[in-house]
Amino acid sequence: xxxxxxxxxxxxxxxxxxxxxxxxxxxxxxxxxxxxxxxxxxxxxxxxxxxxxxxxxxxxxxxxxxxxxxxxxxxxxxxxxxxxxxxxxxxxxxxxxxxxxxxxxxxxxxxxxxxxxxxxxxxxxxxxxxxxxxxxxxxxxxxxxxxxxxxxxxxxxxxxxxxxxxxxxxxxxxxxxxxxxxxxxxxxxxxxxxxxxxxxxxx
Ligand code: ADP
Numbered sequence: 251x252x253x254x255x256x257x258x259x260x261x262x263x264x265x266x267x268x269x270x271x272x273x274x275x276x277x278x279x280x281x282x283x284x285x286x287x288x289x290x291x292x293x294x295x296x297x298x299x300x301x302x303x304x305x306x307x308x309x310x311x312x313x314x315x316x317x318x319x320x321x322x323x324x325x326x327x328x329x330x331x332x333x334x335x336x337x338x339x340x341x342x343x344x345x346x347x348x349x350x351x352x353x354x355x356x357x358x359x360x361x362x363x364x365x366x367x368x369x370x371x372x373x374x375x376x377x378x379x380x381x382x383x384x385x386x387x388x389x390x391x392x393x394x395x396x397x398x399x400x401x402x403x404x405x406x407x408x409x410x411x412x413x414x415x416x417x418x419x420x421x422x423x424x425x426x427x428x429x430x431x432x433x434x435x436x437x438x439x440x441x442x443x444x445x446x447x448x449x450x451x452x453x
Contacts, residue, residue, distance in 0.1 A: 257337030264370030267377030
């Protein structure tokens, strides 16, 4: 039986269309930790017509970012659940430097730090063509051409710089996101194992 040296606290980052949502779920399963996607939380709130949903609907549909205050509050309350006490994988948060600070503050209050940041790298052309395909298949309201361009521009401007912060901490693993789903998952698992993070025995 394999014992984790300590629970894995992970973050996955990548441009829209990089497959980070799909890989995030796979990695969370392998490491037996919850995958926490802010995009999924917001979309579920919109679909359920909750108060949070009403607050974020128009922002999401325009491809803009929800306010840091609201987003950080949503993540903090999710990380307070029992299932996130023994590790977690964050997808879509933090997304800018202010959110990095919010998360640092929250985790240090728990005596925790992130173990690894998975950076999924996909060329821009590839990510645009994957998003157009997803738009045809799933009809996500924020997958129109104009909104996609806006989201990619925000990614490059705000999200890419946070990798710089995590790089100085030595916790970023750059992963080539081009390949089959299994190939990419394997690459991520190998990088995490090289850090001494072990998959759960059950997976
Ligand atoms: P994508 O990364 O493909 O844009 P997500 O599912 O991660 O998709 O996010 C969808 C939308 O949810 C974003 O365009 C944004 O409006 C909102 N959102 C998600 N995460 C955050 C965040 N950390 N801060 C602010 N807004 C967010």
